[in-house]
Amino acid sequence: MTSPRRMGPENSKTRLRFLDIAERLMLEEGYAAVGIRRVAREAGVTPALIHYYFRTLDDLFVALIRRRSEQELEAQERALESGGLLRSLWAYNSHPRGATLNVEFIALSNHRKAVRAELVGYAERARELQRKAVADYLKARGIDPETLPPLALTVLISTVSRALTIEDAMGLTVGHDEALALVEEYLRKIDGAPVQDAE
Known part of the structure; x- marks a missing residue:
């Protein structure tokens, strides 16, 4: 041997x-x-x-994903601890460099199973971190999770903000002002809701 x-x-x-x-x-x-x-x-x-x-090349890609994932999880934790949680999540997911790398990793994952597994594992960890923080954030404001499910809200924030960032980088901005105004209106309502006293 x-x-x-x-x-x-x-x-x-x-x-x-x-x-x-x-x-x-x-x-x-x-x-x-x-x-x-x-x-x-x-x-x-x-x-x-x-x-x-x-x-192997896959080992290089997986190491790159792991490094970026750990950096992103740390950045997300900082965003989740900051005031204006939803706005922080929106800003975090709108970063052009992160959006560009995500697109490349997703495209790569179509051809390499090891990369796909690593991306999915990271995404699940990140979504759970966000779901818990958003659930606590909404609960503190007396917002019913049946009315506004925390996981759905985190998915909407991450996917819409990244999609707009990617489109903007391509030069496609039609409808962005209207979408951003709508997002801003809802973020203002949720972030502005009074924090309830803990029982």
């Missing part, structure tokens, strides 16, 4: 640099531009060094 191949440490500056390069390539050229040889060329190293840290 052969011993497992030695891998580079996860917190290595070199490994993090490779992830930075892969992320930059995804943002600038799309996921198809990311490959072991391309990352190696951009880093000025041999492909063997990339393989020292990532056995």
Whole structure:
């Protein structure tokens, strides 16, 4: 029996640099531009060094998703703890860089099962974090979860804000002003609802 191949440490500056390069390539050229040889060329190293840290290209993509996911979960937790929770969630999900990476990861997940599994796992964790925070937020304002289901609200906020951000990046803005005015009206109503005393 052969011993497992030695891998580079996860917190290595070199490994993090490779992830930075892969992320930059995804943002600038799309996921198809990311490959072991391309990352190696951009880093000025041999492909063997990339393989020292990532056995396969899927391992590189999964590591990139995990890093981004942890960063995003931390950012979401900060947003959820801030005042004006729904507005914070809207702003968080409207970030152009995050929306661009999400599009690339979703497209990539159509071709790579490991990437799909990682994305779904992260999304489920993020949605549960948001659902709980939104449920507490609405309850504190006396808003009935039957009338405004917290999970439905989190899905609407994340998908609509990202879709508008993606369309805006493409130059498609027809209907955006009207949609944003409608969102603003509802956010103002919910955020402005008086906080109930805890019983």
